[in-house]
Amino acid sequence: xxxxxxxxxxxxxxxxxxxxxxxxxxxxxxxxxxxxxxxxxxxxxxxxxxxxxxxxxxxxxxxxxxxxxxxxxxxxxxxxxxxxxxxxxxxxxxxxxxxxxxxxxxxxxxxxxxxxxxxxxxxxxxxxxxxxxxxxxxxxxxxx
Numbered sequence: 001x002x003x004x005x006x007x008x009x010x011x012x013x014x015x016x017x018x019x020x021x022x023x024x025x026x027x028x029x030x031x032x033x034x035x036x037x038x039x040x041x042x043x044x045x046x047x048x049x050x051x052x053x054x055x056x057x058x059x060x061x062x063x064x065x066x067x068x069x070x071x072x073x074x075x076x077x078x079x080x081x082x083x084x085x086x087x088x089x090x091x092x093x094x095x096x097x098x099x100x101x102x103x104x105x106x107x108x109x110x111x112x113x114x115x116x117x118x119x120x121x122x123x124x125x126x127x128x129x130x131x132x133x134x135x136x137x138x139x140x141x142x143x144x
Contacts, residue, residue, distance in 0.1 A: 012056040038062040057084040072099040
């Protein structure tokens with residue numbers, strides 16, 4: 001898989017943040033989708049394939065840490081980046097404990113750092129997919 005094969009869902013209740021992130025990711029090869037409602041976003045995650053989710057923490061309906069836990073329980077392979085303007089030490093520790101791969105604070109000082117973190121995650125997913133394909137090919141060969 002190449003970076004362009006990866007689907008990213010960005011969830012934030014602030015439409016301006018979503019617009020800014022869509023613009024920032026426009027020059028990347030990722031397929032980007034955005035949503036403002038975390039409850040609807042989770043339903044979408046259950047029904048569509050996403051490789052990476054970028055989610056805010058403070059949102060009405062469902063906070064981002066609850067969403068993170070639900071995503072990881074549903075599919076532990078989905079990589080989650082947390083973004084927030086209201087980070088505390090407790091939220092930071094919980095985000096990593098619940099499976100976030102990275103955290104970024106708003107307002108973003110350098111949006112390129114978020115894109116670089118996404119690229120790093122895509123490379124890691126490439127490695128995982130390579131290993132899984134090798135194992136599948138070996139099992140197929142051994143079964144013949």
